[in-house]
Amino acid sequence: MLVSLLAIIIAGLVEVGGFSAIFERNRETNRISFSNVDVDPRTRHTLWTSIIGGLAFWLPIYAATQPQIQRYNSVSNLRTARKTLIINMFGLMTIMLLSSWIGMTIFAKYILCDPISAKFINSPDQLLPFFVMDVLGKYPGLPGLLVGGLTCGTLSTISSALNSLTATIIEDFVKYYRPNLPDQKLTVLSKIISTVCGIVAFLFVFPIAAVNNTIQIAPVS
Numbered sequence: 523m524l525v526s527l528l529a530i531i532i533a534g535l536v537e538v539g540g541f542s543a544i545f546e547r548n549r550e551t552n553r554i555s556f557s558n559v560d561v562d563p564r565t566r567h568t569l570w571t572s573i574i575g576g577l578a579f580w581l582p583i584y585a586a587t588q589p590q591i592q593r594y595n596s597v598s599n600l601r602t603a604r605k606t607l608i609i610n611m612f613g614l615m616t617i618m619l620l621s622s623w624i625g626m627t628i629f630a631k632y633i634l635c636d637p638i639s640a641k642f643i644n645s646p647d648q649l650l651p652f653f654v655m656d657v658l659g660k661y662p663g664l665p666g667l668l669v670g671g672l673t674c675g676t677l678s679t680i681s682s683a684l685n686s687l688t689a690t691i692i693e694d695f696v697k698y699y700r701p702n703l704p705d706q707k708l709t710v711l712s713k714i715i716s717t718v719c720g721i722v723a724f725l726f727v728f729p730i731a732a733v734n735n736t737i738q739i740a741p742v743s
Contacts, residue, residue, distance in 0.1 A: 523617070523671055523672060523674060523675035524616070524617070524620075525671060526667075526668045526669075526670075526671030526672050527617070527620040527621065527624065527672070528620070529668055530624055530627075530650075530653075530654060530668060531620060531623060531624060531627065533654075533657045533658055534624065534627035534628070534630075534631065534653075534657065535627070537631060537657050538627060538630045538631050543630065544623075544626055544627050544630040545626070547629070547630040547633050548626045548629060548630060551629075551633070553626065553629060554626075555567070557569075584607070588686045588687070588689075588690055589682050589683055589685075589686035592686050592689065593606070624650070627653075628649055628650065628653045631653065631656075631657075632653075637649065637652055650669075650672075651665075651669055654668055654669060680720075680723075684716050684719055684720055684723070685716070687715075687716075687719050688712050688715045688716040688719065689712075691715050692708060692711070692712050692715070696708070696711060
């Protein structure tokens with residue numbers, strides 16, 4: 523995933539004209555603001571929404587979700603769990619910074635021609651694949667490898683979430699009502715539950731996509 527992000531960044535730098543060109547185009551259109559301390563909660567991106575909103579978003583994920591607790595329990599002791607959290611923090615910050623720079627690069631590339639307004643694409647979600655194909659489409663196979671690398675990162679997150687959900691259902695419900703169920707049947711049942719949960723999660727994409735046009739629930743979608 524990191525290799526894909528870096529490759530897209532390098533291609534964007536070559537296409538747009540370097541760091542300074544990307545930064546200046548975003549700065550001139552007020553896409554960059556490091557000192558916005560507006561206390562109005564309706565303002566989407568400010569210092570306060572980043573700190574308070576970020577804390578409210580990330581704290582429950584790392585402190586109270588079953589997938590994360592399962593990861594903590596998989597290490598040998600509390601000290602190791604703390605070390606993994608620190609490593610994860612730097613890794614997450616790196617991915618977010620790289621992703622933000624890719625967003626700035628795409629904006630700088632299409633600053634005079636919005637692909638959505640021009641009807642080249644139908645949704646903002648298609649901007650990254652469109653950018654990859656536009657910039658690297660002349661290299662057969664490379665766009666697919668880069669998009670595939672990004673998709674792998676998403677799939678790893680989804681797979682761990684499905685695994686945690688299945689483990690919760692098995693431990694808290696199935697074993698509670700059927701404590702004598704043999705391990706072989708539990709294994710088969712866990713695969714069935716994981717498959718069903720994956721299908722249900724996929725079906726939720728459609729109503730969430732419809733709602734997201736009106737209400738911003740990007741972390742959910």
